[in-house]
Amino acid sequence: MKKVDSIIFDLDGTLWDTRDAVVNVWNEAFKEYGVDLVMTTEWMNQLMGYPCGEAMDMMLESLSDEMRNRIKTECANLETSRILEKRLGIVFDGVEEVLEKLSKDYRLFIVSNCQCGYIEAFFEINGLGKYFEDYENAERTGLSKGENNRLVIERNNLKNPIYIGDTPGDAKSAEVAGIPFVYAKYGFGKVEKFDREINDIRDLLELDIIK
Structure with missing residues (x-):
């Protein structure tokens, strides 16, 4: 080499x-949109490495495209702003x-x-x-x-x-x-x-x- x-x-x-912060953000979004799912760190580990949108599509495949896109946008915006605002991430x-x-x-x-x-x-x-x-x-x-x-x-x-x-x-x-x-x-x-x-x-x- x-x-x-x-x-x-x-x-x-x-x-x-930043798994803890991301898990909390996703659960907030799921609750806001009435999605009966609870994200966990273990589940997040399995999704690591996928593009954020692709990971969300896999989790929310039963929802309409419109609803999935709304939740994806909400999560992406919340993730970055929350991490910045609270200085999260180890x-x-x-x-x-x-x-x-x-x-x-x-x-x-x-x-x-x-x-x-x-x-x-x-x-x-x-x-x-x-x-x-x-x-x-x-x-x-x-x-x-x-x-x-x-x-x-x-x-x-x-x-x-x-x-x-x-x-x-x-x-x-x-x-x-x-x-x-x-x-x-x-x-x-x-x-x-x-x-x-x-x-x-x-x-x-x-x-x-x-x-």
Whole structure:
């Protein structure tokens, strides 16, 4: 494997954890619209890695398109505003230390299946935007994560990037983009196929392809 020149990160389950906030927001929306469902952290774990709208479609398949779209819009707006307003979200231990060190030698990026404003909320709350050169989300482009990986690679003329994530969807996105995948084993998903794995974000600094 060639020595890495750039690193693309997933967000949820790789850099931070907002599951509690998201679960509460979704349950609020379900209650408001009379949906007889209760979101749990365990259920949320199974949906991690899917675009927000796609995950909602799977949960609410019995509802009309109009009702699903109203609930999706409500959840997306509430998620970002609540996370920003209450400074929610737990950044994993060691993230800033690792980003600071990596940014001295590598170009850093984020590609996430989130809605517009979510990555920006992560930056604003934690002051970590200074380490990233570019980022992309599924809502803005309407593309899959793999296609967004390719978009960021082409847009920034990256030569030997890797993708770091925690779900099978993340692994697939790296495969689609034709780049190595590093499995963040400490995250929310279980992945069988990967090029490297880490048990802690700080393990990145010791990977043979990065050292």
